Amino acid sequence: MPGADTEVDAEVAVLIVGGGPVGLTARALLERWGVRALLVEKHVELSPFPRSRLVNVRSMEIYRRLGLAAEITANAFAPEYGRVRFRDTLRGDDFATAAMVGVHAPVPESPAIGVVTSQDRLEPTLLAAADSPVRFGVELIDLVEEAGSVVAVLVDHRQGRGRETRVRARYVVAADGANSCVRRRLAIDTAGPGALGSFTTVVFDADLDRWRARQPAGVYFTAHGSFGPLYPEGGWSWFGPTPEDAAHVDWPDLVSRALGPGSGVRADVLRVQQWTMNAFVAERFRHGRILLAGDAAHAVPPIGGLGMNTGVADVHNLCWKLAGVLHGWAGPGLLETYETERHPVAHGTLRQSVANTRLMVQVLNRRRDQLEAGERASARVGLPWSERYFAQLGLVLGVGYRSAAVLGDDDGAPPEPCDSGTDYVPTTRPGHRMPHLWLTHGRSTLDAFGEWFTLLTPDPARWEQQSDAPWPLRVELLPEERLVSCGLRPHGALLVRPDGHIGARWRERPPNDAALRHAVSHVVSTTTRSTRPGGGR
Structure with missing residues (x-):
């Protein structure tokens, strides 16, 4: 266990734990402020899964300031994909649709416009945005606060070495996800509904353009799971509740059946990821010199695309404060305002995300009731929210x-x-x-x-x-x-x-x-x- 006189292998101003969009954004922001951070990520590379799909208008304002907005937009879908569509099957017609506010078209309230893009397209841009060191395949296994610093014990899993090193940091930013090792080691509890269920994302290739070419969307909600185009040049994902006995599921067959009877399409499955949909907020975002951000601080359902974007706003709030303290023109008490300011936002975001999920289910239930009542398949379903995508602009801006x-x-x-x-x-x-x-x-x-x-x-x-x-x-x-x-x-x-x-x-x-x-x-x-x-x- 590290102590006050612990010998360390390196010293840094800030140690960032977690190499997702939130950690990578924190690294870029700190470097812009003249603070050289060390980022460690337990996986050996950036995530190959699409995961988050929406970079909202506020995040794009932040990336605009970092000089990244043009590149992010160039790798993203065209604005007309900033829409959600509800269908009985992907092959069917829309029975409801709504534009994503600030993505489908510019809004007068911002000079930026959000984009639909997969997380695995966003992360390389964020990684290249700074020169501060990044160590993949390095896992944090322990950390202890000392006088004026934190000592982190890291294990290097690359090439099976398993070698331990110790790094002393003035501050630690934990952006290591909903299952945050840092949050668990600090015994920080969470509040909220908790786990909402087990879900699976299937990444696959198939020729589905004939069903979306004239009616593009970022997400197609159906009664058999949700479909989303991954990249402008091709690729798809299916997302839905994890079936029982998932280890023996024929995933290509499941996706093909989800496309609807008579589709004649056999999905070429590339990757399958099973995950838990969480809904919680950490009871505190700070433990001395250790600060939680992103999903480590608050995990929310993905409907409405608020999760990653809230994490980006977290570190935008935090990094200038860290820089001020480290450069000496701000007092350490400034860091207390990080939790004071962002904790209420996290709770508001959780409420809205849970409400978004219920609204989505409400639309699908209305459609089921409509069909069971014998109404014609072409009938529309009125959306229980405004044309603004899940009516969230007030929470974003x-x-x-x-x-x-x-x-x-x-x-x-x-x-x-x-x-x-x-x-x-x-x-x-x-x-x-x-x-x-x-x-x-x-x-x-x-x-x-x-x-x-x-x-x-x-x-x-x-x-x-x-x-x-x-x-x-x-x-x-x-x-x-x-x-x-x-x-x-x-x-x-x-x-x-x-x-x-x-x-x-x-x-x-x-x-x-x-x-x-x-x-x-x-x-x-x-x-x-x-x-x-x-x-x-």
């Missing part, structure tokens, strides 16, 4: 944080808590994602944010004299025609955190020459107790 890293508005109102509603209403209230507004042709407010704090103001000269400080900060001109949208007057300002969420708002001129310094000091440290953006200590 409308999250509001309430923590010590957000100041109350200058009207005295406290920050608003996370809103898990399904409708998105842009707002510049502190704690919320800064709305997308065009600053100039082709340049969004979201393009102004990066590895720094941003002050958006129509009066830069008045505020720039306050910008000399140890933390990274840029003053950005806000066009006067955007004042009403932002709730500002001619000398007001918005302080935007590096993750694009508003930290403070002054509707009018600063109350004193130290207002900006006090505000950023409050955001990056828990020592400042004022909750008004103009306040002092």
